[in-house]
Amino acid sequence: MTNHYTDIGNADAVLIMGSNAAEHHPISFKWVLRAKDKGAPVIHVDPKFSRTSARSTFHVPLRSGTDIAFMGGMVKYILDNNLYFKEYVAEYTNSAFIVGEKYSFKDGLFAGYDPAKRKYDKSQWAFEKDENGVPKRDPSFKHPRCVFQLLKAHYSRYDLNKVSDITGVSKDDLLKVYKAFAATGKPDKAGTVMYALGWTQHTVGVQNIRLSAIIQLLLGNIGVAGGGINALRGEPNVQGSTDHCILYHILPGYLPMPHAGWPTLEEYQKANTPVSKDPLSANWWQNRPKYVVSLLKAWFGDNGTEQNGFGYDWLPKIEPGEDYSYIFLFDRMYKGAIKGGFIFGTNPAQSAPNTHKVRRAMENLDWLVVGELHHTETSDFWHQPGTDPAKVKTEVFLLPSAQRGEKDGTVSNSGRWHMWHYKAAEPLGQCKPMGGMVVEIMNAVRKLYQAEGGAFTEPVLKMDWPATYDPENVAKRINGFFTKDVKIGDKEYKKGQLVPGFPNLQADGSTSSLNWLYCGGYTEAEGNLAKRRDLSQTPMQAAINLYPKFSWAWPVNRRILYNRASVDKDGKPYNPAKAVIAWEDGKWVGDVPDGGWPPMSSGKGKYPFIMHTEGHAQLYGPGREDGPLPEHYEPAETPVKAHGFSKQLNSPCYKRVDSDKDVLAAPADPRFPIVLTTYSMTEHWCGGGETRNTPPLLEAEPQQYVEMSPQLAKEKGIKNGDVVIVESARGQVQAVAMVTVRMRPLRVQGKTVHEIGMPFCFGWTTPKCGDAVNRLTAAVGDPNTTIPEYKASLVNIRKADKVTEL
Amino acid sequence: MAITRRTFMKAAGAGLAGLTLGRFGLDLGPVRAYAAGLKIEGAKEVISICPFCSCCCNTIFSVKDGKIISVEGDPDYPVSEGGLCAKGAALLSMHVNDHRLTKPLYRAPGGDKWEEKDWAWTLDRIARHVKTTRDRDFIVTDSQGRRVNRLESMFQLGTSQMDNEECALSHQMLRGLGVVHMDHQARI
Numbered sequence: 001m002t003n004h005y006t007d008i009g010n011a012d013a014v015l016i017m018g019s020n021a022a023e024h025h026p027i028s029f030k031w032v033l034r035a036k037d038k039g040a041p042v043i044h045v046d047p048k049f050s051r052t053s054a055r056s057t058f059h060v061p062l063r064s065g066t067d068i069a070f071m072g073g074m075v076k077y078i079l080d081n082n083l084y085f086k087e088y089v090a091e092y093t094n095s096a097f098i099v100g101e102k103y104s105f106k107d108g109l110f111a112g113y114d115p116a117k118r119k120y121d122k123s124q125w126a127f128e129k130d131e132n133g134v135p136k137r138d139p140s141f142k143h144p145r146c147v148f149q150l151l152k153a154h155y156s157r158y159d160l161n162k163v164s165d166i167t168g169v170s171k172d173d174l175l176k177v178y179k180a181f182a183a184t185g186k187p188d189k190a191g192t193v194m195y196a197l198g199w200t201q202h203t204v205g206v207q208n209i210r211l212s213a214i215i216q217l218l219l220g221n222i223g224v225a226g227g228g229i230n231a232l233r234g235e236p237n238v239q240g241s242t243d244h245c246i247l248y249h250i251l252p253g254y255l256p257m258p259h260a261g262w263p264t265l266e267e268y269q270k271a272n273t274p275v276s277k278d279p280l281s282a283n284w285w286q287n288r289p290k291y292v293v294s295l296l297k298a299w300f301g302d303n304g305t306e307q308n309g310f311g312y313d314w315l316p317k318i319e320p321g322e323d324y325s326y327i328f329l330f331d332r333m334y335k336g337a338i339k340g341g342f343i344f345g346t347n348p349a350q351s352a353p354n355t356h357k358v359r360r361a362m363e364n365l366d367w368l369v370v371g372e373l374h375h376t377e378t379s380d381f382w383h384q385p386g387t388d389p390a391k392v393k394t395e396v397f398l399l400p401s402a403q404r405g406e407k408d409g410t411v412s413n414s415g416r417w418h419m420w421h422y423k424a425a426e427p428l429g430q431c432k433p434m435g436g437m438v439v440e441i442m443n444a445v446r447k448l449y450q451a452e453g454g455a456f457t458e459p460v461l462k463m464d465w466p467a468t469y470d471p472e473n474v475a476k477r478i479n480g481f482f483t484k485d486v487k488i489g490d491k492e493y494k495k496g497q498l499v500p501g502f503p504n505l506q507a508d509g510s511t512s513s514l515n516w517l518y519c520g521g522y523t524e525a526e527g528n529l530a531k532r533r534d535l536s537q538t539p540m541q542a543a544i545n546l547y548p549k550f551s552w553a554w555p556v557n558r559r560i561l562y563n564r565a566s567v568d569k570d571g572k573p574y575n576p577a578k579a580v581i582a583w584e585d586g587k588w589v590g591d592v593p594d595g596g597w598p599p600m601s602s603g604k605g606k607y608p609f610i611m612h613t614e615g616h617a618q619l620y621g622p623g624r625e626d627g628p629l630p631e632h633y634e635p636a637e638t639p640v641k642a643h644g645f646s647k648q649l650n651s652p653c654y655k656r657v658d659s660d661k662d663v664l665a666a667p668a669d670p671r672f673p674i675v676l677t678t679y680s681m682t683e684h685w686c687g688g689g690e691t692r693n694t695p696p697l698l699e700a701e702p703q704q705y706v707e708m709s710p711q712l713a714k715e716k717g718i719k720n721g722d723v724v725i726v727e728s729a730r731g732q733v734q735a736v737a738m739v740t741v742r743m744r745p746l747r748v749q750g751k752t753v754h755e756i757g758m759p760f761c762f763g764w765t766t767p768k769c770g771d772a773v774n775r776l777t778a779a780v781g782d783p784n785t786t787i788p789e790y791k792a793s794l795v796n797i798r799k800a801d802k803v804t805e806l
Numbered sequence: 807m808a809i810t811r812r813t814f815m816k817a818a819g820a821g822l823a824g825l826t827l828g829r830f831g832l833d834l835g836p837v838r839a840y841a842a843g844l845k846i847e848g849a850k851e852v853i854s855i856c857p858f859c860s861c862c863c864n865t866i867f868s869v870k871d872g873k874i875i876s877v878e879g880d881p882d883y884p885v886s887e888g889g890l891c892a893k894g895a896a897l898l899s900m901h902v903n904d905h906r907l908t909k910p911l912y913r914a915p916g917g918d919k920w921e922e923k924d925w926a927w928t929l930d931r932i933a934r935h936v937k938t939t940r941d942r943d944f945i946v947t948d949s950q951g952r953r954v955n956r957l958e959s960m961f962q963l964g965t966s967q968m969d970n971e972e973c974a975l976s977h978q979m980l981r982g983l984g985v986v987h988m989d990h991q992a993r994i
Contacts (some may be wrong), residue, residue: 240966396913691896696896739863
């Protein structure tokens with residue numbers, strides 16, 4: 001989230017798209033309703049009518065996978081009607097930047113596309129620079145290649161007819177949403193965008209979010225109270241676990257993963273330290289070397305020296321451009337290249353796409369360690385339906401995990417609040433926190449290497465690794481220490497003292513930090529700030545529900561990111577009634593500003609979007625894999641053969657794997673005419689492993705169902721309560737038919753397209769509740785993130801002649 | 807740790823119940839005090855956080871004789887103001903639950919059942935697998951002769967059920983071993 005949960009109450013309009021907030025983030029909805037009570041229209045755009053829709057001002061159903069068309073039309077509406085916040089767009093975004101001559105966009109493809117590699121040469125999208133290396137600008141917006149003009153031209157094609165034709169949304173409904181939300185383009189109004197997996201889980205997921213950012217920037221809604229782009233992150237600590245980057249492609253604190261092209265620390269730092277020649281740009285990532293070296297010092301302690309790149313030399317280096325994520329991992333496992341591994345607190349046999357393949361792939365493992373609370377479809381894959389245990393050679397270890405109330409530690413909510421939770425009771429039986437498992441397994445491995453030697457022992461034996469799991473101690477390691485006595489400015493720090501904040505981290509090995517983002521959260525002066533429970537506020541903070549002393553938020557306790565875009569060049573809030581920060585008597589008051597520099601008009605200020613090299617928010621974003629401007633492409637499986645925006649039907653770069661099990665339906669495949677979307681529910685959690693094992697929750701939602709419209713049910717001869725078979729090109733699932741007006745047939749290209757919806761939480765380890773819906777979904781992913789496209793698959797349904805799963 | 811209990815009437819759930827019954831003119835004060843007294847009198851209150859969505863609703867665990875006897879929403883958490891959803895309201899039955907695993911289990915190759923094992927045996931055997939796999943499959947240089955220090959045949963799928971502290975150590979361990987197939991729920 002750029003903002004945070006209690007801030008949603010400040011919104012003058014709420015757009016919920018790609019999320020069913022009321023059911024999946026129920027407490028967030030408290031703040032939506034507060035905004036609504038104060039007059040904000042709440043708009044829900046989603047294929048299914050849900051409890052979110054019921055409490056919204058209006059609900060607009062659209063066909064899954066057409067969000068870019070929908071939002072592209074909103075961009076056109078805002079520009080055509082001059083509803084954008086002109087000063088904000090001119091000063092704080094890259095609207096005036098001039099794009100280089102190599103850029104082009106023709107019939108769905110941007111310049112630089114290589115069809116053999118399914119990749120773009122992004123250098124062709126670069127900005128034109130002046131003799132000092134600063135991007136050229138035309139503040140008058142007259143230059144035909146300035147971002148504003150390119151944006152206008154790009155979305156000029158997104159007219160109401162075309163958008164309505166492909167999304168299935170009527171023109172009246174489109175206009176109703178555009179008008180209500182675009183009204184927040186005034187300086188003293190704010191609109192918030194709340195999204196979740198309904199946006200990310202598409203082959204155009206990143207561009208869905210990019211386009212919402214473009215809208216929010218045009219309306220001046222970033223950095224302000226009641227604004228922002230707010231990801232309702234799904235999992236309990238998915239914010240914190242992403243910040244700590246237990247993902248193949250990044251190191252803690254969103255630092256790029258070393259690859260084979262950067263063999264030394266020097267080369268890594270050179271490639272990853274952006275340079276801005278603009279004196280007004282803070283270019284915050286120029287500090288990256290400090291964060292990298294501090295991380296290495298935290299990992300390798302005194303063994304990390306300048307001679308070995310502070311331990312960089314020992315790190316694994318991925319192959320440039322290679323993908324090691326879920327879809328590719330299971331493809332390699334299916335093909336026998338993966339031998340063993342760990343699965344903690346996740347249930348891929350349920351929640352990975354194309355689980356038929358995933359379940360077979362696991363049978364190829366020599367060994368598997370699962371850390372869990374209960375038996376799951378993953379831990380027990382060796383006796384899953386259709387599998388003969390005698391033929392599965394895998395050795396499986398199932399480690400009993402402590403529940404949340406049985407351990408100390410921190411989690412981070414979507415609003416980046418870093419909060420401590422306390423152990424209420426000892427873990428049940430012999431359960432351990434997962435941190436304890438990790439520490440003890442590694443210590444056992446280290447013991448073996450100590451005694452026997454082995455392959456490349458340096459990183460194993462030279463890491464600074466704790467003897468036991470002590471969350472308080474790790475929290476300090478995350479914040480970081482001074483590794484020697486140092487003087488920074490006129491302040492002296494002693495070896496072993498906690499670093500007071502990330503501006504103090506150094507690139508010379510004199511500081512350590514397991515994650516620079518969290519540096520400043522545990523200090524000598526104030527202790528563990530995640531434990532703070534002080535609700536006091538200044539009147540200015542109270543006016544926007546800001547609680548600066550409750551817990552601590554990264555970065556540096558800033559609660560609203562990019563908040564210097566909420567003020568004008570003199571530091572005066574655009575909306576004084578809901579000011580986030582203000583320049584008063586020579587200092588900033590309110591939230592922690594995005595950098596403490598004085599206002600821009602002083603001549604000593606810095607542009608507010610400090611994480612971008614050039615300091616400006618990116619209407620035009622040349623860094624993504626699939627284009628600098630979002631463009632409508634159909635899902636990998638689509639019910640249409642063509643669309644009105646270009647000849648390019650699908651994303652030209654979406655990720656896919658090839659095997660006998662990775663079959664896709666053809667566009668408008670007559671065998672699979674229905675669109676399937678999948679979702680969670682209030683009573684169950686993701687793959688359902690935890691909640692199906694909680695009796696009151698299973699009782700509330702006991703069985704797999706499929707929601708379908710009365711029209712579709714009639715067409716297929718299905719009655720409410722019938723068991724049906726849902727079938728895709730990859731598999732079948734049995735479900736109870738729930739015939740409901742919550743699903744509505746959509747009119748697409750003059751024809752009726754039916755969409756059905758299924759929760760994906762039910763699995764065979766819970767008797768008679770059904771089994772994985774992800775047997776239907778395809779292992780195709782976004783080109784930037786490889787997040788799978790769970791939200792739009794093609795299926796068919798028929799009444800079941802025999803019921804076996806329910 | 808003890809906290810100061812504020813008026814639970816501020817909590818959404820309790821507030822609703824109070825309103826509904828209050829309309830019938832009932833004085834709920836003594837009833838509530840009695841009910842509270844029965845259940846959590848003398849219990850230690852501990853602040854935890856619901857392990858589900860990223861609203862991270864703070865919770866109050868009541869603990870008596872080392873046992874968790876009640877879990878409710880924390881009215882001091884500004885986001886939830888004491889509210890919980892169905893999952894949060896079921897936290898007690900998630901902790902005190904017959905379905906939970908309580909001992910390390912082992913399934914032998916080709917076996918048709920789980921066997922109970924102790925932690926020491928389990929950790930040693932896992933460590934041996936890690937070392938055997940790593941020593942056998944460790945890749946020092948890639949096809950172009952570039953130093954890569956990779957272990958591709960071993961993987962981890964991690965979890966956002968881990969606390970920040972657990973994630974930090976998990977990441978450190980995996981990179982130390984050379985693991986590159988590491989992913990987690992942010993992807994799915």
